Amino acid sequence: MTSTTRLTVAQALVRFLAVQYTERDGVRQRLIGATWGIFGHGNVAGIGQALLEHAEEMPYLQGRNEQAMVHAAVGYARQSGRLSTHAVTTSIGPGATNLVTGAALATINHLPVLLLPGDIFATRPADPVLQQLEVPYAGDVSVNDCLRPVSRYFDRITRPEALIPSALNAMRVLTDPVETGAVTLALPQDVQAEAYDWPQEFFAERVWTVRRPGADPTELAEAVGIIRSAKRPLVIAGGGVHHSRAEEALAEFAEATGIPVASTQAGKGSLRHDHPQDVGGVGHTGTATADELARTADLVIGVGTRYTDFTTASGTLFGNPEVRFLNLNIAPFDGHKLAGQPLVADARSGLQELTDALRLHAYRVADPYATEYTEDKERWEQRVDACYEVDEPDTRPTQPQVLGALDEIADASDILINAAGSLPGDLHKLWRTRSHDQYHLEYGYSCMGYEIPAAIGVKMAAPDRPVWALVGDGTYLMMPTEIVTAVQEGIAIKVLIIQNHGYASIGGLSESVGGERFGTAYRFQAEDGSYTGAPLPVDLAANAASLGMRVLRAKTVRDLREALAEARAADTPTCVYVETQTADTVSGAPPAQAWWDVPVAETATRPSAVKARELYERHVSTRRRHL
Numbered sequence: 001m002t003s004t005t006r007l008t009v010a011q012a013l014v015r016f017l018a019v020q021y022t023e024r025d026g027v028r029q030r031l032i033g034a035t036w037g038i039f040g041h042g043n044v045a046g047i048g049q050a051l052l053e054h055a056e057e058m059p060y061l062q063g064r065n066e067q068a069m070v071h072a073a074v075g076y077a078r079q080s081g082r083l084s085t086h087a088v089t090t091s092i093g094p095g096a097t098n099l100v101t102g103a104a105l106a107t108i109n110h111l112p113v114l115l116l117p118g119d120i121f122a123t124r125p126a127d128p129v130l131q132q133l134e135v136p137y138a139g140d141v142s143v144n145d146c147l148r149p150v151s152r153y154f155d156r157i158t159r160p161e162a163l164i165p166s167a168l169n170a171m172r173v174l175t176d177p178v179e180t181g182a183v184t185l186a187l188p189q190d191v192q193a194e195a196y197d198w199p200q201e202f203f204a205e206r207v208w209t210v211r212r213p214g215a216d217p218t219e220l221a222e223a224v225g226i227i228r229s230a231k232r233p234l235v236i237a238g239g240g241v242h243h244s245r246a247e248e249a250l251a252e253f254a255e256a257t258g259i260p261v262a263s264t265q266a267g268k269g270s271l272r273h274d275h276p277q278d279v280g281g282v283g284h285t286g287t288a289t290a291d292e293l294a295r296t297a298d299l300v301i302g303v304g305t306r307y308t309d310f311t312t313a314s315g316t317l318f319g320n321p322e323v324r325f326l327n328l329n330i331a332p333f334d335g336h337k338l339a340g341q342p343l344v345a346d347a348r349s350g351l352q353e354l355t356d357a358l359r360l361h362a363y364r365v366a367d368p369y370a371t372e373y374t375e376d377k378e379r380w381e382q383r384v385d386a387c388y389e390v391d392e393p394d395t396r397p398t399q400p401q402v403l404g405a406l407d408e409i410a411d412a413s414d415i416l417i418n419a420a421g422s423l424p425g426d427l428h429k430l431w432r433t434r435s436h437d438q439y440h441l442e443y444g445y446s447c448m449g450y451e452i453p454a455a456i457g458v459k460m461a462a463p464d465r466p467v468w469a470l471v472g473d474g475t476y477l478m479m480p481t482e483i484v485t486a487v488q489e490g491i492a493i494k495v496l497i498i499q500n501h502g503y504a505s506i507g508g509l510s511e512s513v514g515g516e517r518f519g520t521a522y523r524f525q526a527e528d529g530s531y532t533g534a535p536l537p538v539d540l541a542a543n544a545a546s547l548g549m550r551v552l553r554a555k556t557v558r559d560l561r562e563a564l565a566e567a568r569a570a571d572t573p574t575c576v577y578v579e580t581q582t583a584d585t586v587s588g589a590p591p592a593q594a595w596w597d598v599p600v601a602e603t604a605t606r607p608s609a610v611k612a613r614e615l616y617e618r619h620v621s622t623r624r625r626h627l
């Protein structure tokens with residue numbers, strides 16, 4: 001007879017989660033390293049009590065905002081190579097629906113996170129319970145159903161014993177390199193507190209091997225043939241390179257073949273910036289070097305990329321009539337994109353197999369092609385130098401000069417986190433990535449507010465490294481809450497706030513699409529009623545200080561250099577606050593080298609929109625459908 005242990009559903013879940021492990025390349029670690037929680041009715045007596053009772057097995061972390069807790073877990077998971085993550089528990093109702101944005105971000109970026117929202121009573125004694133959505137036509141709907149489309153696995157545990165298969169499925173999905181993303185186990189609050197006699201085996205240590213599938217021989221042979229016939233091949237490295245830890249294999253592939261490597265936002269850092277074959281970011285926010293190579297490539301080798309519109313310049317980038325696509329991807333869905341030849345495999349395994357096969361054929365690109373991209377890369381480097389250069393250190397910096405100041409003090413150990421605003425474009429074009437995991441840009445969801453909580457998660461996974469959250473004023477205002485968490489836990493993140501009085505990015509975009517910067521500035525109204533008056537008397541530095549951070553204010557480039565060095569050395573949460581020369585007057589960064597499709601009004605009375613539409617139609621006419 002199997003022995004059993006009597007525990008509540010919540011206690012059983014916590015004990016189960018504490019003994020799940022991942023293993024890849026011989027390294028084993030805990031799958032769920034800790035659990036974040038904000039308590040209310042719906043989890044305070046169930047999961048809350050279980051976390052208290054099993055505090056030694058499962059560390060608890062207190063957050064301030066449910067969405068932010070997911071961001072922290074995602075940051076931790078990405079820094080851990082998707083081999084370890086956190087769980088997040090919430091109350092029912094608003095606590096649970098606050099998870100939706102974080103869940104979407106995790107799923108879109110293929111990053112694992114386990115969500116445990118409280119749910120309405122399974123037994124329905126209290127009907128409606130506080131915060132319950134009543135749906136007259138369906139008794140089994142709760143607000144947690146909002147989490148279904150943004151979760152890779154969703155279940156509602158309406159009976160204790162249903163937890164067993166559901167928890168196992170949750171672990172399967174979290175550790176599956178294709179499927180992984182947000183996993184949601186919605187937990188009705190009465191069920192959480194219900195006791196059950198659990199089979200002892202449920203609490204045995206379990207190891208989930210994260211697989212590295214190799215290529216199918218037929219697909220591999222096709223792929224080798226396609227590469228051998230290419231004269232102007234270009235690799236586009238996506239986030240899959242990092243997820244697979246395939247950076248060394250990519251460098252070997254590049255060195256063996258002479259093929260240059262461009263990268264998406266998620267893939268930047270796949271090669272170090274000083275690798276002679278790294279041509280930088282590609283697409284709308286790319287470098288001139290990479291975008292010109294993409295325009296003329298006869299073969300694009302996508303490695304672990306989803307080919308978003310930023311990468312393809314909304315379908316206008318790959319202009320060579322002969323261009324073909326070879327897509328090395330662990331997900332068949334992405335492997336087939338742009339009507340390409342799929343090579344379905346783990347990025348590292350697939351690259352190694354390609355390199356071995358191409359070495360046998362002694363394939364290498366011709367010298368003039370290598371000379372061309374080497375010289376172009378050098379020209380782009382000079383443009384970066386020019387953007388970083390400071391003639392007058394006692395004036396306010398431009399945003400690129402802020403990055404230049406950070407570039408001066410950063411080494412391979414620094415990690416930069418950013419997600420939205422004008423920084424992603426500037427960073428993609430300019431940042432010189434010194435280590436494979438230095439450039440942490442969340443651009444799958446480009447979610448304002450990700451940076452500060454994500455920095456906490458990253459710092460937990462990399463406690464000895466300087467971790468910087470780079471935020472615009474808009475992003476800061478969206479979600480500064482987790483500063484309090486960093487202060488409480490003594491997690492020495494660094495927050496760099498760039499003040500430019502509103503949305504420089506969307507303001508610029510608005511102007512280019514005939515929107516005249518409408519609703520994008522944080523300014524008072526001028527006499528004509530437009531919001532172009534004086535900046536608001538809002539002091540974000542004082543705000544960060546009020547939440548417990550040490551704050552260093554920098555007025556000039558000279559101050560900024562000192563403040564960044566001081567913050568870098570600090571062992572408590574520290575903020576550097578700098579106001580830049582506003583982006584609507586001085587940009588400083590190179591303009592976009594490729595288009596991005598943001599549809600413009602087809603009919604309008606205002607001349608700006610009419611003009612923008614003409615330009616829009618010219619761009620649209622260059623779009624290609626790759627078949």
Ligand SMILES: Cc1ncc(C[n+]2csc(CCOP(=O)(O)OP(=O)(O)O)c2C)c(N)n1
Nearest residue numbers: 420421422448472473474475502503504505
């Ligand atoms: C949660 C969320 N809401 C809205 C957007 C759309 N958006 C992208 S950038 C941006 C403005 C960012 O402003 P700020 O952080 O000040 O950066 P700046 O553009 O000034 O560099 C907005 C509203 C978004 N990405 N995320």
Ligand SMILES: [Mg+2]
Nearest residue numbers: 472473474502
């Ligand atoms: Mg701003």
